[in-house]
Amino acid sequence: MGSRADYVTRPREWIASILAREQRFLSAAEIHQQLKRAGERVSLSTIYRTLDRLRAKGDVTARTDSEGEATYMLCEPERHHHHAICATCGRVEDVDCAAMEQFAKSLRKIHGFELDGHALEFFGRCRACR
Amino acid sequence: MGSRADYVTRPREWIASILAREQRFLSAAEIHQQLKRAGERVSLSTIYRTLDRLRAKGDVTARTDSEGEATYMLCEPERHHHHAICATCGRVEDVDCAAMEQFAKSLRKIHGFELDGHALEFFGRCRACR
DNA sequence: AGGAGAATTGCGAACGCTTCGCAAATAAGG
């Protein structure tokens, strides 16, 4: 079937390198601005398409920020974990959730609620910004 | 100083009664449709304004759903707690988080992260839908 | 009850983020 490998293109490399550098959630607009500042011209559409593609591949985690804007960050989801987001610099620390298992048990016992998934985010100040 | 008490209006009563009846997160559009079906005509703007007002008063909790749409639910926030959302019927159970204190401690110890707040949501199936 | 005046509503326009369609540009592979 006429299906070729995914193309490695300039825009995709630029976007990937920004995501790799910044260890935090970025909006499409932020990425766009960074590239513009660096002198690289990419359309916003391409950025959205690329981010979507990375998310579908599982290379990127998406999150809607408090303003309702979509943000994206490089993140392997194979190991389930949560995020501690610094209110000052936006840096994200991964936190795993051993305690969650315990929580799920009591949830079922007390509320009769069968847990399928959960979303947990921490907000605060990281070591550097404290 | 010309400041009067808040007006009690037809639209506000309708919206409040829907929120009181449905124990789940509703979008402005959903409320609008329910009212239209019931034969009550209210503009979407009014619904947004009313929901915003209720949120400011602290009577309503807002949440952005997985599609990025804003949803609202009657909920007293005085007592800090979390939500267990049923994937089938959307019903919401309140869950308090004693275990969280413990979690915060280890977060500080292991990550040096000073916790200011957290957001936690459970997804699954409630007793009735299980 | 009646009326003056403030608050609220509805409407349509505008807004910001995101998606879409299509022609032009760019990679991959022979």
Place this chain on the structure above:
DNA sequence: CCTTATTTGCGAAGCGTTCGCAATTCTCCT
């Protein structure tokens, strides 16, 4: 290098949400 599938940029369109303003509704005072 040349062909062809893929990707890009552009502008338009889509969608949820906000805004401005004239018309309406509610309060409070008489």
